[in-house]
Amino acid sequence: MxxxxxxxxxxxxxxxxxxxxxxxxxxxxxxxxxxxxxxxxxxxxxxxxxxxxxxxxxxxxxxxxxxxxxxxxxxxxxxxxxxxxxxxxxxxxxxxxxxxxxxxxxxxxxxxxxxxxxxxxxxxxxxxxxxxxxxxxxxxxxxxxxxxxxxxxxxxxDGKPVTERPVTIAGSVKQPQVITVPIGTPYNDLIQMAGGTLQPTDVIIDGGPMMGCIVENRNQGIAKTTSGVIALPEDHFIINMQRTTISRMVKKSKAACCQCFRCSDLCPRNLLGHALYPHMTMRTIDYNQSEPTEHVTSAFLCSQCGVCELIACDFMLLSPRKVYAQYKKLLTARGVKNPHHRSDINIVPELEYRKVSLPTVIKKLGLSQYVKNTPFTGYRSVGRVRVPLNRHTGVPAEPTVAPGRKVKMGDVIAASPSDKTGAVYHAPIAGTVTEVAGAWIEICN
Ligand code: SF4
Ligand code: SF4
CATH class of the missing domain: 3.40.50.11540 (NADH-ubiquinone oxidoreductase 51kDa subunit)
Known part of the structure; x- marks a missing residue:
């Protein structure tokens, strides 16, 4: 009831x-x-x-x-x-x-x-x-x-705050699995729970292979949004694409974009009828158009799904996604607001035929060897957490505890200002606050 x-x-x-x-x-x-x-x-x-x-x-x-x-x-x-x-x-x-x-x-x-x-x-x-x-x-x-x-x-x-979450540990690890851990569990600990990586040089990603981001510091802790931790060889296609800088991408695009428009054909938002044409945006950067045009401001319509980069352009290895991310950043910094708000929209009739099946994605990304059973291994606690305070939409949370403070699991440790969009954070383990940095809080027990 x-x-x-x-x-x-x-x-x-x-x-x-x-x-x-x-x-x-x-x-x-x-x-x-x-x-x-x-x-x-x-x-x-x-x-x-x-x-x-x-x-x-x-x-x-x-x-x-x-x-x-x-x-x-x-x-x-x-x-x-x-x-x-x-x-x-x-x-x-x-x-x-x-x-x-x-x-x-x-x-x-x-x-x-x-x-x-x-x-x-x-x-x-x-x-x-x-x-x-x-x-x-x-x-x-x-x-x-x-x-x-x-x-x-x-x-x-029921009065229980968010202190833990299930995480899939997969890819180049010895024992892929799903495990529930405290928020802030260090990436290194998670990899060890899965028996370690297959190669010492493997790189890890927070999130999925399509939209996740490379973890540069494995000492940091997982966020409330970390659904997966994926290890991949350092020379894997996905890692290479993530590490390609925007300036290199633009140079490559000038030489290699053949305007095949596969990126627009397969773009899921374009298929829904939104005015997002990545091939036109690539043409815009290739010819150095400096004024915002609709193919620049359409960056606000991009979901960063990665289909254009990792699926459509897998021969030329160009990344409209990266270009859109950069454009959105620059436009936002200039105070430009999204001018695209059409609601009278019709889907592209080919939508059903252009959807990319997950088996195709796995094959194209070179992930077939990592598709394995991921048994649920239950809850595992850790002795140290680093809780990130800025991995939500809105204003980062401000610490409400100082080093030396003893906390019980579930105590409030940080909160965004109440009049701003943001979130409250709680101690995921009982222990002592050992460090309070700008973007995270460390607790040890
Ligand atoms: S798929 Fe690649 S080569 Fe083709 S238009 Fe898009 S960015 Fe250019
Ligand atoms: S990343 Fe953006 S442009 Fe590329 S396919 Fe996804 S929505 Fe379309």
Whole structure:
């Protein structure tokens, strides 16, 4: 029996420090403060090798459903969907057993393509509504929440803050697995829990192979958004692409972009009808056009999914994604706002045929040898955590503790100013605060 009001749920979620756990990191209490007709629990987890969300749904389907029900109460939604891959038969069976009998929550089965978890695509897949350019699901009456975030919403209502999360450790490691660890667990410790890397020179990525980032300092701790830690050889295609600088990319583009427009053909946002044409943007930089044109400002429409770079341009090895990231940074620094807001949009008719299947992504990325069973090995604590305070959308959290302070698990250790977009952080382990830096807090026990 759920007897909470919208206000009580939102307040509890804020206090518990719930943010988008799928990678976005947007504070969930702000997201829940809206009125929509539909909430989608996003369990598509479309990044290759990652199985953290799948594991959660199998291990604790009732918790995700309860979180979804709270999100529906908070937003006034009458319909809820849990979006999962169609071939996750075991997950579907586990969820079906727990679904409420009123029929307000349904399962929605997604094709196995990348990036099925991009909320613009998830919303279209589930509801056939198209989110406007530069818009939010809310504009079409939908709220999308990652399944782990929704499980954390349920915990928040029970008074339990976010102190841990499941993480997939995969790639070039000896024992790939999914393990639940405290937020702030050092990357090195996680790799050791998986038996170490296959080669001492392997590089590790926080997140999935398509959208994750290279971890330069393995002493730092995982964030609330760290769904995976993937090890790859230092000369792997993905690592080489990540390490190519923007200036080198621009030089290469001038010489090598053949304007085949495969990047535009396969761009998921272009397929949804948004005015994003990466091949035109590459042409713009190749000819040194300095004034913002629509092919520069369209950087605001790019989701950074990486299809153009890692799938479409796998022969020329160019990266429209990197160019868009740089343009967005420069435009934002100049105070330029997104001018693209069309809502009268039609999908590209070829959308269904141009989706890139996950097996194709795995093959193209050279990840086939790393597709292995990732058993869930339960919860493991650690003796030291470094909790990052800036890995959410908004203003970084400010420490509320000083070195030497003893903390219990769940004590508040940092919070963003209450009038700003941000998040609250809690001690993931009991112990003593040993260091407080600008961007993280270290606790040892
Ligand atoms: S796919 Fe590569 S070569 Fe083709 S237009 Fe795009 S950036 Fe240029
Ligand atoms: S990263 Fe590339 S494929 Fe993805 S949305 Fe941006 S331009 Fe399109």
């Amino acid at each position: 759920i007897d909470k009001t919208s206000g009580e749920i939102i307040k509890a979620v804020h206090a518990a420090g719930v943010i988008g756990a799928g990678g976005g990191g947007f504070p969930t209490h702000i997201k829940l403060n809206c009125r929509v007709d539909t909430v989608i629990a996003n369990g598509s987890e479309c990044e290759p090798l990652l199985t953290s969300d799948k594991t959660l749904l199998k291990e604790n389907p009732g918790l995700v459903i309860r979180g979804l029900q709270y999100a529906m109460i908070a937003t006034g939604a009458k319909t809820g969907y849990i979006a999962i891959k169609a071939h996750y038969k075991d997950v579907a069976a586990a969820l079906t057993k727990e679904l409420p009998t009123d029929g307000n929550i349904k399962l929605h089965f997604l094709e196995n393509y990348y990036p099925a978890g991009d909320e613009f695509l998830t919303v279209y897949d589930v509801t056939r509504r198209i989110i406007p350019e530069g818009g939010l699901p809310l504009q079409v009456g939908v709220l999308v929440g990652n399944v782990l975030s929704l499980a954390q919403v349920a915990h928040a209502v």
